[in-house]
Amino acid sequence: MAALAPDRLRQEKRKSGGARELPALEYAEEGVVMRFAPNPSGPLHLGHARAAYLNDYYVRRYDGHYVIRIEDTDPRRVEQENYGLLLDDIDWLGLKVGEIVYQSDRMDIYYEHCRRLIELGGAYACMCDAAYFRDLKLEKRACPCRNQTIEENLGLWDRMLEGAFCEGMITVRVKTDLEHPDPAMRDFSIFRIVDTPLHPRIDTKVYPMYNFSVVVDDHLLGITHVIRGKDHIANTRRQRYIYDYFSWKPPVFKHYGRLSIGGVVLSTSAIKEGIVSGVYSGWDDIHLGTLKAIARRGFEPDAVRKAMIDIGIGETDITFSWENLFAQNKAVIDPRANRYFFVPDPVRLPVADAPVQTAEAALHPNEPERGVRRLLFEGSAVVPRREIEGKAMVRLKDLFNVNIAWKGEKPSLTYAGESLEEARNAHAPIIQWLPPRQARNCILKTPDGEVEGYCEEACAAECHRVVQFERVGFARIDAVAEDLVTAYFAHR
RNA sequence: GCUGCUAUAGUGUAGGGGCCAAUCAUGUCGGCCUUUCACGCCGACGACUGGGGUUCAAAUCCCCAUAGCAGCACCA
Numbered sequence: 001m002a003a004l005a006p007d008r009l010r011q012e013k014r015k016s017g018g019a020r021e022l023p024a025l026e027y028a029e030e031g032v033v034m035r036f037a038p039n040p041s042g043p044l045h046l047g048h049a050r051a052a053y054l055n056d057y058y059v060r061r062y063d064g065h066y067v068i069r070i071e072d073t074d075p076r077r078v079e080q081e082n083y084g085l086l087l088d089d090i091d092w093l094g095l096k097v098g099e100i101v102y103q104s105d106r107m108d109i110y111y112e113h114c115r116r117l118i119e120l121g122g123a124y125a126c127m128c129d130a131a132y133f134r135d136l137k138l139e140k141r142a143c144p145c146r147n148q149t150i151e152e153n154l155g156l157w158d159r160m161l162e163g164a165f166c167e168g169m170i171t172v173r174v175k176t177d178l179e180h181p182d183p184a185m186r187d188f189s190i191f192r193i194v195d196t197p198l199h200p201r202i203d204t205k206v207y208p209m210y211n212f213s214v215v216v217d218d219h220l221l222g223i224t225h226v227i228r229g230k231d232h233i234a235n236t237r238r239q240r241y242i243y244d245y246f247s248w249k250p251p252v253f254k255h256y257g258r259l260s261i262g263g264v265v266l267s268t269s270a271i272k273e274g275i276v277s278g279v280y281s282g283w284d285d286i287h288l289g290t291l292k293a294i295a296r297r298g299f300e301p302d303a304v305r306k307a308m309i310d311i312g313i314g315e316t317d318i319t320f321s322w323e324n325l326f327a328q329n330k331a332v333i334d335p336r337a338n339r340y341f342f343v344p345d346p347v348r349l350p351v352a353d354a355p356v357q358t359a360e361a362a363l364h365p366n367e368p369e370r371g372v373r374r375l376l377f378e379g380s381a382v383v384p385r386r387e388i389e390g391k392a393m394v395r396l397k398d399l400f401n402v403n404i405a406w407k408g409e410k411p412s413l414t415y416a417g418e419s420l421e422e423a424r425n426a427h428a429p430i431i432q433w434l435p436p437r438q439a440r441n442c443i444l445k446t447p448d449g450e451v452e453g454y455c456e457e458a459c460a461a462e463c464h465r466v467v468q469f470e471r472v473g474f475a476r477i478d479a480v481a482e483d484l485v486t487a488y489f490a491h492r
Numbered sequence: 493g494c495u496g497c498u499a500u501a502g503u504g505u506a507g508g509g510g511c512c513a514a515u516c517a518u519g520u521c522g523g524c525c526u527u528u529c530a531c532g533c534c535g536a537c538g539a540c541u542g543g544g545g546u547u548c549a550a551a552u553c554c555c556c557a558u559a560g561c562a563g564c565a566c567c568a
Contacts, residue, residue: 134565188565230496230562234563258562317499321519431528
């Protein structure tokens with residue numbers, strides 16, 4: 001038995017798809033309830049995908065419950081249209097969603113718990129100017145409001161709810177420890193007033209701060225484990241004060257490191273600025289790391305999932321490379337994608353002495369039963385200029401060989417027989433080509449620019465699917481118009 | 493400035509005192525297969541941030557340095 005152990009361990013670390021097994025969750029046997037908690041300031045990006053999939057992974061592994069919690073307690077960062085975008089993205093990710101809750105539906109719960117916290121002596125209403133308080137805090141000094149009685153604080157709290165104060169006049173703070181060495185821990189704020197704008201879903205001006213609504217929700221929703229970015233490490237420590245006041249048991253927290261991806265901005269606010277200033281065409285601009293953008297480029301959610309699980313929950317900051325995502329996506333897509341010819345940089349040339357004939361090219365080389373594309377050669381072919389440059393012989397794939405004679409810059413093609421052997425012996429490249437009558441204008445959009453050319457007319461039937469342009473790479477057919485096919489390049 | 497976290501090949505990971513001249517994936521290079529420079533298969537390349545210490549033994553524990561990151565909002 002002991003001899004079998006190493007093999008078995010290895011098996012546990014490898015899943016069938018090549019995805020690895022993450023470390024076990026502590027206390028998982030007592031049940032697992034986790035959450036993904038985005039805020040509706042814009043659509044999701046790869047950074048969100050990590051949080052969403054990491055939590056999703058453990059929910060599935062332990063057959064737990066998954067709560068999607070929309071954190072919309074800042075009216076300034078909430079826009080009506082973003083709710084829909086968010087839900088679309090969550091749908092695309094394919095999470096095992098148990099329930100969806102909106103914090104804006106739970107305001108009364110937060111109010112009630114704030115009152116309780118004040119009654120417990122754990123919070124006070126503070127009317128100090130924010131900057132003034134900050135200075136006191138840095139000097140570890142209490143502000144005058146800290147000594148108010150519970151009754152005074154409750155009175156102020158009631159007047160807050162009645163609308164007696166304007167924005168900035170008052171806040172509720174948790175009584176923590178002014179001597180705490182980390183200034184971030186000292187008497188942080190848990191409620192504020194926001195006069196404008198109005199919240200699209202509710203009618204109130206008193207809003208809970210992140211650290212309060214999250215604690216109340218995590219407890220009430222029965223969240224057992226939280227996996228979030230390490231930018232929340234300080235929040236976790238702050239939240240413990242609230243758990244302690246209520247005598248609640250906090251969930252198990254895990255924090256993963258910062259994720260960046262080469263050449264992509266992963267900040268919702270930065271993206272938004274870019275769109276407004278015209279740098280990006282929209283949320284799905286292919287230069288962005290939004291889910292909408294990568295979906296448009298032909299990335300599959302399962303590939304993103306595997307890539308994110310592979311990264312894991314390490315606390316180290318990482319620079320994720322597109323190559324890793326390409327590899328995962330290729331594994332998902334290659335078996336599915338039908339093959340077609342795309343001819344960039346096209347030139348139309350007659351082929352002397354060539355017989356009229358129909359080429360049959362497999363839709364997928366590993367699955368002949370899928371059938372073939374039929375390309376009727378009638379005397380001339382569209383070929384990629386760069387592929388014949390300087391060559392004396394090439395083979396048009398699935399058709400025949402051609403000799404190329406060069407008069408200066410001008411090539412002239414002559415039929416050179418059917419023999420694949422000869423082409424091989426001559427080291428002739430086997431290249432893609434198109435019959436002019438079956439060629440459709442095609443524009444291939446890549447992050448580095450656009451490539452114009454022609455693709456097979458049959459690509460029109462693959463709209464919104466990913467295909468492989470042979471010898472070029474994988475691409476998603478994005479739009480098919482009268483005389484133009486638009487495709488987005490994914491990767492080789 | 494104060495507080496805290498992290499540090500393994502180009503990238504991402506495994507390993508938490510001896511089994512590590514360090515795992516796996518990706519990448520790159522070479523070969524095989526192949527009417528794609530795809531897929532698949534075989535092989536090669538490539539790393540424990542630096543310096544001290546503890547120990548018979550350190551990638552693994554401790555200290556210092558360096559670097560990166562995060563927080564110190566009436567944002568989430």
